[in-house]
Amino acid sequence: MDEAPACRPNWNRLFETAAAQEGLFTTKQAAEAGYSPQLLVHYVHAGKAIRMRRGIYRLVHFPAGEHEELVAAWLWSELEGVVSHQTALSLHGLSDVLPIHVHLTLPTAWRRRRFRVPADVVLHHADVPPEDRAWFGAVPMTNPRRSLNDCAREGLSPELLRQAAQQALRRGLVTKNELGDVETALKPFGGIAA
Known part of the structure; x- marks a missing residue:
């Protein structure tokens, strides 16, 4: 049985999800957009995302919101x-x-x-x-x-x-x-x- 091809990272999908949530997204939402936990760690180290708490990140394009x-x-x-x-x-x-x-x-x-x-x-x-x-x-x-x-x-x-x-x-x-x-x-x- 063939394995399903891995989902390629979809920046637009991740961005749209985060935009609707004051720039925040979960590890699960990132996975749904094709981002593995390893790729998220890479994004954090590259300064594209900030880890807010376990399993929750913010894209740096969004300043911290009041709420x-x-x-x-x-x-x-x-x-x-x-x-x-x-x-x-x-x-x-x-x-x-x-x-x-x-x-x-x-x-x-x-x-x-x-x-x-x-x-x-x-x-x-x-x-x-x-x-x-x-x-x-x-x-x-x-x-x-x-x-x-x-x-x-x-x-x-x-x-x-x-x-x-x-x-x-x-x-x-x-x-x-x-x-x-x-x-x-x-x-x-x-x-x-x-």
């Missing part, structure tokens, strides 16, 4: 994760929350998987349906309603949670009826309107 860490976390999750919780609140411009880590929700099936979590990522597990998602550039994130309720269930400080909920209501991003978990969390503190 590069979000794309890197999403790529690390094999495109399965959804940016969520405090990180999503911040991206939606809700409250003064300034997360120091990327909050990422992985599918519940990933609970049983063993892997090394990047130091700058906080994991949550839940199945996030399409109607609970929004997009921030190339990266999926939870919509305002889901983000607020997730933060309420995870115990975000009442001051920040109230501020975020009030801003979302004022901007018409959610209705009060959609914030059941937020209302429950804030009830001991006077509710959303306090």
